[in-house]
Amino acid sequence: MHRNRRAKIVATVGPASSDPAVLKALYLAGVDTFRMNFSHGSRENHAAVHASIRALEIEMGRPIGILQDLQGPKIRVGTIKDGRITVQAGEKIRFVLHGADGDRDAIPLPHPEIFAAIAPRQDLLIDDGRVRVRVQGVGDDFIDAEVVIGGVISNRKGVNLPGTILDLSPLTAKDREDLEFGLSLGVDWVALSFVQRASDVIEARGIIGDRAGIMSKIEKPSALEHIEDIVRMSDAVMVARGDLGVEIPHEEVPGRQKELVRACRLAAKPVIVATQMLESMVNAPTPTRAEASDVATAIYDGADAVMLSAESATGSYPVEAVTMMDRIISATERHKLYRSFISASALDPEQSPPHAVAAAGAGLAETIGAKAIVGYTSSGTTVARIARQRPALPIVALTPNLAVARRASLMWGVHSVPSQDVTTYEEMVATARKALVDENFGGPGDLAVVVAGIPFAQSGTTNNLRVFSLGGSAR
Structure with a gap:
């Protein structure tokens, strides 16, 4: 069996798709590589999924890729009194390094690397940018800030720092344990989250060696500033538009996507376009027209693969989402203008x-x-x-x-x-x-x-x- 399309489909496995029968249905619907997201699920569950995919590989007589996606150094606020506080634009608040059950005058932020790197006039984005604050002053164990966009700050919500390069390894203690576990299983790709510079990839290479391909997830503005070096040191790249779209303006994401696809093609490295591609199919059997157009745009750009996340991991219609992705790719590649778009983006061969x-x-x-x-x-x-x-x-x-x-x-x-x-x-x-x-x-x-x-x-x-x-x- 071989696919009648060129671009590939990556699907995330989760509670909605971990059953062996569903994995087989997803493969037959068009999945080429399965993603195991180590931000969620137990190692026992991931091991069972890995074994099911390898059994499916033998049954189908076709090589199937498995991608291990590491959680990475996710920055979060600590616990807050009563679980949440509501802040208003113009309000002054304080983050503190130590403490628990804080309030607006002492919101716990237990990450010393932030206090070492942050500077006045830089922004912190909380809960995927729903709340934005601007730093006014910094001490060894506190950050004073003014709320720019108000909203709710609740326990353990994520924090993004778009203008700050943190002195963080891309591999936390959890990631290192997960990585050794994944490599012992025999995963084919390892995705590194929140890569900031080429040295992050080099650090991971020291552990992984040639046991798996290294895929750098581009979701930080600092990664965009070092993209040529990151691409050169990586085996593949993922355009992770979720966190990237939080840290750079929304209107810049489409252009950055095209730049990243072109940079990877120039370097002969596979590139995946990911996040919210068919997001409405988490709860609906069909996508919006805009989502279909989004997938098609990635195909016209020449991306190697497009990825499903919640659509196949936790959604109500995982097989239908893969089927729809396959249909959109196939229809796009059959369109009379497809070859002209691909030819127009052709690159001169490297002089070797x-x-x-x-x-x-x-x-x-x-x-x-x-x-x-x-x-x-x-x-x-x-x-x-x-x-x-x-x-x-x-x-x-x-x-x-x-x-x-x-x-x-x-x-x-x-x-x-x-x-x-x-x-x-x-x-x-x-x-x-x-x-x-x-x-x-x-x-x-x-x-x-x-x-x-x-x-x-x-x-x-x-x-x-x-x-x-x-x-x-x-x-």
């Missing part, structure tokens, strides 16, 4: 032999009307370079590494097929021919192009391309 060979292979395959372009890959880089070109034909990734096949299932247009190692040109062509026929990409007389690195099974050596017939010899 591997990128040039991948680009040449994609162009050659389109010119001769090939049924598919095959990429032999030991690390995923060869198919990522091909996918960067967004060719108008399927990309088949052949790899002896099952973990790479699972990660490649997130990449635009890529159909992953685990294969044996090859050592000669003849084996290369014969294996590619068999995979294309077995996976129903063509038949006798059809042409295909294969891109590989010589010597075989050596990462980063994309340097060879061949044309071959599915019923004949290589050319």
Whole structure:
């Protein structure tokens, strides 16, 4: 089985979708990678979900990606007397480092890194920006502020600091324990929350190594300021529009989304667009027209994948949401203007032999009307370079590494097929021919192009391309 679309679907697993039968229905409806959100749920539940997905993978005979999303250093107010207070615009309030059951003169904020970094005239956003306050003065253990936008501050509500870079590791003690647990299960991707700079990714790399791909979630203005370095150090990027939309003006989010998709495509790194894509389907069987347009915009931009969060995790219509996402992507990619949009955003190949060979292979395959372009890959880089070109034909990734096949299932247009190692040109062509026929990409007389690195099974050596017939010899 292979999808008849290029962009991929990521779906979050939660109470509404953790049953094995529902997971299977979600996969058949179109899910390519499942997300386990470690901000919620027990490790026992996540382990059960992981086992169910791996059993489904065996049943379907297809590699399925699993993404572990770490909670990250979430900043929250402490506990407040009576559970909540209401503040008005213009009112003066105080946050304190120590204390509990505070009131408007001593709202607990038990995060010393904030007191060390915050400065007058900077803003704190509480409860996803529903309450905004501006700092007037700072001491070692207090922050005096004026309310700009009033509202309710209640226990444990989140705090965002859009103008402040905090001296925080992206991995809390909980994250480190969750990470080791996820890696022991064998997750394919690890998403880092609240990345601020490239050093955050480097810190995570020291723990993860090559056991999983690292996905940086872009949800802080400081990350946007260091985006080129972050993209370069990451294996993939998620445009996390929820927290990002709290910390930057709403009107800037669409443009930033396009910038991030383009930056990732330039670097040949997969990029996911996430948050509130079909939000109304949490409680309704159909989306709004605006939501359908939002998904389509991400596809026209050339995103590798789009993601469902609450829609599939806790919503009443998880399978319907995935089905709708699949329908929107497929309809968008069939539209007469789709290829012109994708072509208009085409990027010049990086000036290196591997990128040039991948680009040449994609162009050659389109010119001769090939049924598919095959990429032999030991690390995923060869198919990522091909996918960067967004060719108008399927990309088949052949790899002896099952973990790479699972990660490649997130990449635009890529159909992953685990294969044996090859050592000669003849084996290369014969294996590619068999995979294309077995996976129903063509038949006798059809042409295909294969891109590989010589010597075989050596990462980063994309340097060879061949044309071959599915019923004949290589050319």
